[in-house]
Structures are given as structure tokens and as C-alpha cells.
Amino acid sequence: MHWQYVIPGYVIVFGGLAGYIWTLLARIRAVAEQVPEEKRAFLD
Amino acid sequence: MSDRTVISDARLVLRKDLRIERASKVVISQVVPFAIMTLVLFGFGISPDARVVLGEGASRSVQAQVAPGLIFIAILLSALLALSRSFGVESADGTLDGLRLAGLDPAGIFLGKAGAVLVQLLSVGVVVTSGAFLFFSVQVDWTIARAVLLVTTLGAATAGIAAAGTIYSALAAGLRVRDTLVPLLVVPVLAPVLLGAGQAADAALFGATVDGWPWVGALAVFALLYGWVGIISFDSLLEDA
């Protein structure tokens, strides 16, 4: 019972996470091209 | 810097802003009519014929029932305009930098600007409250206790709105998107003020006044908290604005 609410909830959360991760990795790759290799490691 | 310079600087900025208002009459001739118009719009949104049953054959119009909340929504909307005006006059000619260059204490600038907004909002509040009584036919069994609670609520709520609003306006100062950013920042912050003021005013008009005072206390704490945040943070907020 109530699966009609459970399934959309899981689809929203895990679909949303997958979509966010996908675009996040794409953003990282796109901006990484503008950063020379030696400046990529984080040093503070 | 000593406390005395903070207060005298605050008084200078306050007088400057009120003098600008006296000359331009923007709040009186534009913001106050807008506030009255929002009340009329609420009247369109809430049917004048709808009634709430109070039991024992008594009933009250829905408009009157929700009037305490509507008063503060109208004040909040007007506050957004008043804040936009208050910082519009500064950023246009870079006068905010000018005030700092003149050696004014940032805490004084904050108190002055917030004080001027408070004075303007109080006058808006008086008009809106009277307008709500008029338009929504609010009937109250007036006692001194009720009047005192209502007036204190109005004062404490507008003080909170002025303090928080001034901080967030300074945060967005010098930006092209200021006029759209400030409402986004300020409205969720002021949600507790609206909640508390609505409850306190409801107690003042229809309920038992003892139920209203804890909310007024919360409103006062909110106003003091934001006053304190403004005093300590205005220095870094105005830097390179």
C-alpha cells in the first residue's frame, strides 16, 4: 500500500542526485581544462 | 570609537534621511498609497461576504478575522519599498562611501539608516492599521490593555523589520540586482516577525492580551538581535561597497 507515493519519492531523490552528479562532473571537467595541471592540486 | 560618537553619528544620518524624505516626500506620496492599495487588494482576494462562525450564534467576517496578519503583510511589502528607497539615495551617487570617508562610525550609519526606516515604517504602520479597521470593519471591545498591546506590537515588529532590512540592503548595496535580491533575502528572514506580530495583534484585537505579550517579547528579542548584528557587522559590510 502507498507505493504510488514511495516510488516517486525514490525517483526524485536518486534521479535528482544522479542528475546533479552528472552536471557536477561535467562542470568540473569543463573548468579543469582552463586550469594548468600543476595548479590543480589543492594547496593552502 | 566612543559610544557618544556612534549615537551622534546615528542622529546625523537619521536627520539626513528624514530631511531627504521631507524634501522628496517619496514615502508619504508613494509608499503610503501603495500600502493602502495592498489593503484594497486583500479585500478583493478575500470575499467580504465570507464569515467565520465563532460559536453561540456569533460570527465575524473573514476579512476582519485575518486583518491582524494582513496589517503586517502590508507593512512588510511597504518596507521593501522603503528600504529600496533608503539605499537607492545612497548608491546612486556613491554617497555611502562618502559617509564613511566623512569619518562616520559604521555602527552609527547603521543605526541612523535603520532609525530613519523605522520612523517611516511606523507612519506606514499607523496608516495601514487604521485602514485595516476601516476597510475590514474590525470590531474590537477596546480596553487600554488591548490598545497598549497593539501599539507595542507595531513598534517591536517594525523595529525588527527596519533592523534586519537595513542589514540585508547593505549586503546587496552597489549591485544592479539589488531591488530583486533584497526581497529574496529579507522575506524569509522576516517570516518569524510576521508570524509573531500576527499572533500578538490577533491577541490584542480578539483574544486575551496575556497571550500576546510573549510574542511581543520574541519580537523585541529579534529586533535587539538584529540591531546588535547590524552594529557589529556594518563595518565589514560597507567596506568596498
Next chain:
Amino acid sequence: MSTALTGPSSSKASRVIGLLALASTAILLLVGLVLSPPEVDQADSVRLMYIHVPSAIASLYLAFGVTFIGSVIYLRTQSTFWDLMAHAGAEIGVMFCAFVLLTGMLWGRPTWGVYWQWDPRLTSTVISFVLYLGYLAVRKMDLDPAVRSRRAAILGIISFANLIIVRYSVQWWRSLHQGNTVGRDTQMDGLILFSFFWGILTFTLIFTWLLIHRFRLAWYEHQAGATSLDDAIAARRAERTPPLAGEAL
């Protein structure tokens, strides 16, 4: 602090956390959706709890907590790391906050009969959501990076205070009108309890992975900005070189 990179978007540590998060998610789906039994009162809608509550923890406590801590440390030390961390935390927090609201509404429909109830938690969450949308808007401001970071840090601190003010004021407001909406004290079956805690573990892992990667993006953006400035300075220097060389001769 330094991170060893094996590619533009991964390091050894983040890869391990990523794999753990994936495995943990698979177990959560298996236990939460298949193995655990429906609850006595709520039937299968209890399964929404395994993602709703962990999203709330990831958003309101972990992510916005990172933003608060990052903002405080940035104001004290001007540390780029914590400035970028604060930004990363807010963006991830807003996403999890959206999950909290959506799953909360889906859970509300079978529990309360309506999608939206003026439940204190749900109401204060929607206000918090807009609060941090405002924070992200400030991070996009067209300003000098140092000025923007400072203003964002101040906002990050007061937003966290607001989170608490909003939470308690809404709770107080609602407590006058009604009691607890959902009886949370009912006896929980072992597997239901396990799924619940496994959900929290899984979302903490996902959050950590996301934070590392969102931070990396912010770091690259920071470095790309600095690099283009270096290039511009180098170009201007190059323009000046011939007369200088002539003078030297």
C-alpha cells in the same frame, strides 16, 4: 593540505568514498524497498522515511553546518579553503533541502491526507530553503571576489541563526493549534530501524562525496580566475618588453 589527483575529477580518497556510497545506496534500496516490512500504521509509506530524514540531516545539519563553520573561519582567517567549502555546502544543502520538501509532501499525502500540512518541520524547511537560495544568489553577485566572499560569510553566519529562529518560532506558532501530527513513538521493527540508520549512513557518504567534488569545482573556478589574471598580467608585461629590452641595451 593537498590532494593527490588521479584525474580532473577524482582522487584516491574521493574514489573510495564514491564506491562506498554506491554500494551503500544499493544496500539501502534493497533493504529499504524489498527486504524491510511495511509498518503497522503507515504501511509502505514508511519507506519514504529512509530517504526523507537522511536528506534532512544532510541538508540542515551537515551542509548548512559546513556553510556556517566555513563562514566563521573565513571571516577570522581569510582562508580560501573555508570560503569555497561554505559555498559548496550551501549548494548541496539546497539540493537536499528540495528533496526534504518533495519527499515530505509525498509522505504527507498518505499520512495526513494532504500534500501540505502546516507542520512545523515542513514549514520551517521551506523557509530555510529560500534562505539558502538567497545565500547562493549572493555568491553569484557581480563583485570583487574578496568583497563577495566577505558578504557571503556574514550572510552564512546570520542564515544559520535564522535557521534556528525560524525553526523555533514556527514550532511555537503551531504548538498553539495542534499536537504532534505523526506519532513517532510507535514500536519499530528491527529491519525498519536498520533501514533508517542505513539511510543516514548512506546519505552521509553521498554528502561527503558531493562536498569533495563541489569543493573541487569551486577550487578549479578559483584557480581558473587566478590563472586568467596571471595570463593577463603576463600579456601586459609582454607588451612592455621591447622598450625595456632597448633600455637595458
